[in-house]
Amino acid sequence: MVLEHALLSVNPGEEDDFEAAFAEAKEVIAGMPGYQYLTLSRCLERPSIYLLLVHWQSLEDHTEGFRGSTQYQEWRRLLHHFYTPFPTVEHFVQVQSA
Structure with missing residues (x-):
């Protein structure tokens, strides 16, 4: 399993609209093929910052499958105008848990 991590800096004052668009x-x-689940969390100290975690079966399910799809264009249309700056997206694999 691959964990996609994105720290989303939403334009201040647009948080409610962002959450509605995210829904x-x-x-x-x-x-999407390979999608497992996601969580979206809002920062308590900086309320315009959100943490998006998406669980995928493989890296390619996200980077090639989703990002290369027509569905990604809809995702972009709904969400990308809310971010300043545009988020860095990184991928992780679990090495330990407790």
Whole structure:
């Protein structure tokens, strides 16, 4: 399993609109091959910062499958205008747990 990590800096004052758009966008990603689940969390200290974690079966399911799809274009349309700056997306594999 691969964990996608993105720290989303939402334009201040647009948090409610972002959360509404994300509710729609999560339906877009949910049907993608290799998608397992996601969580979106809001920072308590900096309320315009969100942490997006998406679990994929493989790196390629995200980088090639999702990002190369027409569904990704809808995801972009719904969400990308909320970010300043545009987030860095990184991928992780678990090495330990407790």
